Amino acid sequence: MKRLFDFFRRKPEAEATPPPAQFFCLYCNAKFPYEELERVMAHLKPHASREEAEARLGPPPHTEE
Numbered sequence: 001m002k003r004l005f006d007f008f009r010r011k012p013e014a015e016a017t018p019p020p021a022q023f024f025c026l027y028c029n030a031k032f033p034y035e036e037l038e039r040v041m042a043h044l045k046p047h048a049s050r051e052e053a054e055a056r057l058g059p060p061p062h063t064e065e
Contacts (some may be wrong), residue, residue, distance in 0.1 A: 028053060 022031045025043040028050040032039055042056040 025050075025053070 021034055023034050023036075023040045023043070024031050027043065027047050030043060030050050030053070034040060038057055039054070043053045045053075045056070047053040047056075
């Protein structure tokens with residue numbers, strides 16, 4: 001009987017960790033972490049699309065191979 005009771009008993013829910021903070025752009029609805037400071041700065045100025053804001057970032061950094 002105890003096993004049957006244990007089967008139907010509610011188990012305590014594990015405490016969920018909050019999701020990491022994300023920047024949300026009001027102009028193009030883009031979401032990304034605050035750690036990407038350059039992208040956050042590019043999205044602070046008014047723009048029509050995500051591509052337009054990402055174009056402000058400039059060329060990707062060159063890596064030596």
